Amino acid sequence: MKYQVLFIAVLLVMAALIAGCTQQAASQQTTPASQGIIKVGVIVSQTGPASNVGNNMWQSAQVAADKINADGGVTLKDGSKAQIKLIVGDDESTQAGGQKAAIKLITDDKVDILVGGYSSAVTSAYQQTIAEYKVPYIVTGASSPIITHRTDIDTSYIFHHCPTTDTYGQYTTTFIDQIIRPAIAKKYGFAADRPLRLALLYQDTAFGKGVQTAVNNTITNNKLNIQLVSQQSFKMGESDFRTPLTAIKAANPDAVYIAAFPNEGAPIITQARRDIGLNTIFLNVENNDNSQFYKDLGQYGEGAIIESRFSPYTAPVGAVADAQNAFKQAYFIRFNTYPDMMGASTYEGVFIAAKAIGNAGTTDKATVRLALVNLKMPHVIEAMKDQTISFSPDFRESTFDLWMEQLSFNQTLGETRPTIVWPDNLKTTDFTLPSWYTAGSA
Amino acid sequence: MDNIGIFLQIMFWGLYAGCIYILLATGLNLIFGVMKIVNFAHGEFLMIGAYITATVFLLTGINPYVILLLSMLVLIGIGAVVERLCFRPILGTGKLNEIFLSIGLIYIFQNGAAMIWGDAWQSVKSPYDGITIPVGSLNVPIDYIIIIGFTAAILIALFLFLKKTRIGMEMRATSQNRKGAKLVGINVERIDVISFGIGCALAAAAGTLWVVSGQVFNPYMGSIPAVKAFAIIILGGLGSIPGAIIGGLLLGIAENSAAFYLGGVWKDAVSFIILIIVLVVRPTGLFGEKGE
Numbered sequence: 005m006k007y008q009v010l011f012i013a014v015l016l017v018m019a020a021l022i023a024g025c026t027q028q029a030a031s032q033q034t035t036p037a038s039q040g041i042i043k044v045g046v047i048v049s050q051t052g053p054a055s056n057v058g059n060n061m062w063q064s065a066q067v068a069a070d071k072i073n074a075d076g077g078v079t080l081k082d083g084s085k086a087q088i089k090l091i092v093g094d095d096e097s098t099q100a101g102g103q104k105a106a107i108k109l110i111t112d113d114k115v116d117i118l119v120g121g122y123s124s125a126v127t128s129a130y131q132q133t134i135a136e137y138k139v140p141y142i143v144t145g146a147s148s149p150i151i152t153h154r155t156d157i158d159t160s161y162i163f164h165h166c167p168t169t170d171t172y173g174q175y176t177t178t179f180i181d182q183i184i185r186p187a188i189a190k191k192y193g194f195a196a197d198r199p200l201r202l203a204l205l206y207q208d209t210a211f212g213k214g215v216q217t218a219v220n221n222t223i224t225n226n227k228l229n230i231q232l233v234s235q236q237s238f239k240m241g242e243s244d245f246r247t248p249l250t251a252i253k254a255a256n257p258d259a260v261y262i263a264a265f266p267n268e269g270a271p272i273i274t275q276a277r278r279d280i281g282l283n284t285i286f287l288n289v290e291n292n293d294n295s296q297f298y299k300d301l302g303q304y305g306e307g308a309i310i311e312s313r314f315s316p317y318t319a320p321v322g323a324v325a326d327a328q329n330a331f332k333q334a335y336f337i338r339f340n341t342y343p344d345m346m347g348a349s350t351y352e353g354v355f356i357a358a359k360a361i362g363n364a365g366t367t368d369k370a371t372v373r374l375a376l377v378n379l380k381m382p383h384v385i386e387a388m389k390d391q392t393i394s395f396s397p398d399f400r401e402s403t404f405d406l407w408m409e410q411l412s413f414n415q416t417l418g419e420t421r422p423t424i425v426w427p428d429n430l431k432t433t434d435f436t437l438p439s440w441y442t443a444g445s446a
Numbered sequence: 447m448d449n450i451g452i453f454l455q456i457m458f459w460g461l462y463a464g465c466i467y468i469l470l471a472t473g474l475n476l477i478f479g480v481m482k483i484v485n486f487a488h489g490e491f492l493m494i495g496a497y498i499t500a501t502v503f504l505l506t507g508i509n510p511y512v513i514l515l516l517s518m519l520v521l522i523g524i525g526a527v528v529e530r531l532c533f534r535p536i537l538g539t540g541k542l543n544e545i546f547l548s549i550g551l552i553y554i555f556q557n558g559a560a561m562i563w564g565d566a567w568q569s570v571k572s573p574y575d576g577i578t579i580p581v582g583s584l585n586v587p588i589d590y591i592i593i594i595g596f597t598a599a600i601l602i603a604l605f606l607f608l609k610k611t612r613i614g615m616e617m618r619a620t621s622q623n624r625k626g627a628k629l630v631g632i633n634v635e636r637i638d639v640i641s642f643g644i645g646c647a648l649a650a651a652a653g654t655l656w657v658v659s660g661q662v663f664n665p666y667m668g669s670i671p672a673v674k675a676f677a678i679i680i681l682g683g684l685g686s687i688p689g690a691i692i693g694g695l696l697l698g699i700a701e702n703s704a705a706f707y708l709g710g711v712w713k714d715a716v717s718f719i720i721l722i723i724v725l726v727v728r729p730t731g732l733f734g735e736k737g738e
Contacts, residue, residue, distance in 0.1 A: 052666060056566040084559035157623050208711045241670075243661045246459040247705040247713075254452050267567035271662050274569075278576060278660065279587050300662065 028424045032290060035066040040080055040086045042367060044069070044357050045093055045115035045129075045139075046350070047105050052097025053241040054122050054265060056296050057346050061120060061145060062092050062349030067335050068354035078358045079364025088358060091115055095122075099129035099239075106130040108336045110137045116359070116367040117142070119353035122149030122291075122346060124210040126242070132157050140372045142356050143347035145291070147172070148210040152399040161369070164401040165356060165393075166349050167290070167313070169263075172406060173218020176287055176311045179408050179426055180259060181228045183187050183435050184285060186260055186303035192443050203234040203257035205248055205272060207264050212237065215263035215289065233257050233444070238268070249280045256444035259285040266344075270300035277304045283442045285309060293409070298419045305420035306413040313386050313404050314349075316342035320387060320407060320421045320430040327385045352384045356393060376400075387430075409418035409436055451583045454510030455700060456706050458581075462590050462659070462700025465597035470671055471678035473648030474603070479621040479639035479685035483533055484541060486548040486651055489672025490555035495650025496663045497563050500570050509573055511592060516652040518647035528602075528641045534638065539540045552669070559665035567662040575660070593655045600651055601691065602645075608687075617641055621685060641680055652688040670714075677721045683734025692732060696720065 046065045048057030069088040072078065076084040076086045091113045093105030102121075109115045110133065118134070118141040121127035127146035133142050135158040143151055151166040152159050167175075185200040204219060206212035216235065223230050234255035236248035247271070252260060260282070262272055267293045276282040287309040295316045298305065316332065319325040331351060335343040343351070356379065361367055364375035380394045387405035395402055407430045409422035425435040474488045498517045503510045508537025532551065577588045595700045608614035620627040620637045628634055652671075657663060678697055697717045704716035724732060 051565055051665075053567075055664070059566070088707070178503075236710060238705075239714065242710070242713075243667075244459075244463060247456055247702040250452060250455045250459070251706050267662055267664075270570065270601075271660070274658050274660055279590075281585060296566055300567070301609075302571065 018222075029223065035087070037402050040077075040084060041089045042358070042361055043084045043089050043091055043113060043115040043355060044093050045113060045118045046101065046354075047093045047095055047118060047119075047120040048350070049097040049122050049126070050092065050094035052095075052101070053267060054097040054126075056267060056343065057122055057145070057265065057291060057294060058095075058097070060294065060344045060347040061122065061350040063339050063350040064331075064335065064343050065090055065119060065354050067093075067331065067338060068342075068351040070338075071334065072355065072358050078362045080362070086361075088354065090354070093120075095126050095130075097123065097126065099126050102126040103130045103133065106133045108337065110139055113248075115139065116369070117357045117372060118181070120144055120262050120350055121146040121151075121358055123240070124151060126212070127151060128154070128210060131162065134161055135159065138369055138373075140357075140360070140369055140376055142353045142376070144353040145171040145346045146211075147291075148214045149399070150210055150214075150240065152401060159400075161373055162400065163395050164355075164399065165353055165395075166402075167404050167406060168401065169214030170218045171404075172290055172311050173215045174222045175307075175406050176261060176289075176408070177219050177222040177228065177230065178226075179309075179311070180261070180287065181226075181230055181410075183426055184259055184391075185229065187435060188443050189438050191437055191441075194443075197229065199229045199231040201231050201233045201256060201258045201446070202248075203236070203252040203255055203260045204232060205236050205238070205245070205252060205260060205262050207240050209240050212263040213262070228336060239266075240265070240268075243271055244270060245275050246279055249276045249282060252276075253280050256446070257284060258444040259287060261287045264292070266294045266297040267302075270297050270305075273301060273308060274304045283440050284444070285437070285441065290345050290406075293422070294346075298411075298421070301411070301420055302418060303413050303420075305411045307436075307441065308411045308420070309425075309435075310409045310411070310422060311406060312345055312409050313406050314343075314345045315409060315422050316344055317433075318355045318424060320405075320410065320424055321432070322387065322430070323391065324383060324385055331385050348385055351384060352393070355384050356381070393442035405430070407431070408435075432437045448583075449477050450676070452706075454582065454584055456702050458584060458586065460702040461695070461701030462593060462698070463702060464695040465593055466656055466671070467674060467678055467697055468691050469597060469600065469648045469652035469655070470695030471675040471682070472601070472687055473645035473652075474672075474675045475679045475682070475685060475687060475690045476648070477642055477645035478679065479687075480617055481529075481537065481638050482532070483544050484548065485551075486545065486672060486676075487551035487555060488548075488645070488675060489499035489668025489670070490552055490559075491521055491525065491646040491649035491668070492653040492656065492671055493559060493663065493665060494524065495554065495653025496657045496667065497559060497653075498650070499654040499657050500568060501563070501664070503570055507694065509644050510570070510654065510658045511596065514596065514651055517650040517654050521650035522643035525643040528646075529642035534635070534644070537638075539598075542591070556665045556668075564635060565665050567610070567664045570657055570661045570717070571660065572658045586678060589617075590657055593659060596651070596655060600648070604648070613637070621642065671732040674714075674717060677717050679731075681721050681724050681731055683731030686731070686733035689731055689733030 048061040077087045093109045095102035095105045122145035124146040234252045293315045319328045345360040360375040364371040386418045389403040406428040410425045411420035495517045499513045502513045616632045676692035682693030704712040
């Protein structure tokens with residue numbers, strides 16, 4: 005009997021605590037910035053399959069916060085200055101981990117704004133929490149359009165600061181049609197109307213399927229002379245790709261478009277060229293512009309293509325080059341390595357958060373959301389359309405100037421290095437087919 | 447490539463994947479056979495073996511196939527310590543304790559490895575990287591031939607050890623009847639330590655072969671292979687070494703065939719579909735005996 009009473013008492017205390025938490029969540033919506041601190045929650049994958057990119061994102065956020073704070077912090081409406089305080093949430097590269105991280109940052113740490121999110125599958129799992137607590141969230145990595153296009157929950161507090169799979173899938177497919185197809189036709193003397201034989205190897209997630217959809221739609225809608233000869237998928241975190249690559253080789257493609265994370269993309273190309281003998285052009289999504297990717301690829305990366313907007317090892321000629329180099333230097337001094345493309349987005353995400361709160365003059369979440377809706381700020385380190393960071397009125401997406409890089413092997417370094425080959429206004433060299441390249445056949 | 451060539455290629459990748467599974471599952475089965483414990487942290491020994499090989503290789507440049515022996519020896523030591531400090535105190539206290547202990551060990555090993563080596567994905571290149579030899583209609587990288595050869599050699603050595611040596615016979619006796627083994631004077635606690643150590647060494651060999659095949663690795667790499675190793679030993683029959691070998695091969699080939707004919711997302715699912723079918727038709731597994 006005594007234990008039953010004790011058990012009921014414990015249950016009651018737990019119920020009271022849960023109720024308290026819920027009330028606290030509702031009341032914190034209007035909590036102003038206090039003690040001159042703006043709390044920015046950064047959701048990244050510090051552990052699990054995406055940890056390499058996740059840690060790069062977290063470290064880039066720290067470099068951004070250091071710079072903002074060193075420059076005096078953020079000016080609020082009352083004229084007072086506030087410093088940025090970053091709080092990291094590890095999504096563990098899993099949906100459950102993402103949910104835990106979001107809840108902890110919002111309810112325990114009481115952050116004013118959120119930045120980050122890498123895997124679209126993970127990020128979409130805690131969007132309901134963002135909608136419920138109405139915390140402004142600048143997503144800097146998860147590129148599936150569902151992040152802001154979905155209609156089953158309220159996404160009005162989510163702002164997408166990275167190109168979607170629709171955008172870069174279309175961009176890459178256009179590059180294949182305009183640059184790779186003519187280069188192959190020229191080298192092999194193919195008829196002008198011969199379609200390019202393209203294979204797809206994609207991660208079986210919202211991200212990978214998003215790329216697959218974008219490629220298919222671009223070919224169909226624009227009536228491109230590209231034939232999809234094989235479409236293979238794999239599970240997130242897979243490390244053995246030999247079988248799907250064997251299937252792709254059997255389809256005799258002219259090029260292979262890979263939608264994968266860096267820890268998958270590098271083994272795919274290595275296994276394709278080393279084990280399968282697939283001597284073709286591999287096109288990669290922008291998240292692979294990562295120093296570990298270059299290191300893991302070694303000589304097998306020769307000739308590969310990456311769609312990008314920030315690279316650890318190159319920069320486009322123009323306004324953002326100096327800013328990019330300054331960021332890379334600051335990052336290198338602190339972490340003895342170079343930031344990657346997802347790190348660059350997250351770096352900018354912290355600047356956008358600071359600017360929005362500065363424009364709002366308060367940390368009131370609804371006001372900050374409005375400031376993000378109306379935001380127009382000069383680009384920071386990435387090349388933006390019209391050199392301005394702003395979010396579209398429909399799905400709150402920013403618009404980037406993208407480019408394509410081709411990798412060439414540096415014998416001294418034992419790694420490949422990129423050069424920009426497209427578009428014409430940004431390129432430093434032309435796309436070339438490697439000497440070992442073999443075209444596909446019907 | 448013609449259809450037969452493609453089929454042979456898929457079988458070959460299945461054979462390679464099967465080698466890793468066989469070594470991991472055989473070690474797990476050896477430990478289960480002797481001690482009757484469920485160790486979900488077995489995949490972490492594969493991970494540690496992979497890191498030891500990669501670290502020694504990168505520091506010294508010694509051929510990684512030579513480091514395999516060192517990696518196995520180190521894991522025998524680590525396995526003995528884990529058995530003595532963690533599993534022996536809870537032996538016979540219930541499966542739930544074993545399960546929670548091994549889950550705890552997963553976190554300890556993963557985080558420990560992340561602290562020592564960092565949690566970024568890594569890969570190393572074999573000294574034979576890029577060298578291929580013709581096998582029938584296939585042109586196969588030589589590393590995969592060596593991996594298959596090493597797996598066969600390790601399994602033959604294990605077979606001879608269990609059949610011909612006194613300790614091997616004592617291990618088999620303990621596996622068959624622990625109380626009976628005690629009654630005839632076998633020091634079963636000593637046999638437990640040796641079995642656990644050898645089981646971990648086999649996992650280390652799997653980790654080393656994983657690394658030299660050029661696959662990426664990080665501190666969390668062991669979880670999925672461990673789950674598959676459990677599926678294999680249930681499929682082959684709990685405690686049965688031949689069952690682990692056949693089960694490992696079957697799984698490797700089935701996974702790669704499914705990935706080719708059904709798509710990559712079926713790769714993991716097919717192993718459990720086979721497992722369910724085998725358990726429904728033959729609940730003791732392919733080579734298991736009643737009472738296991």
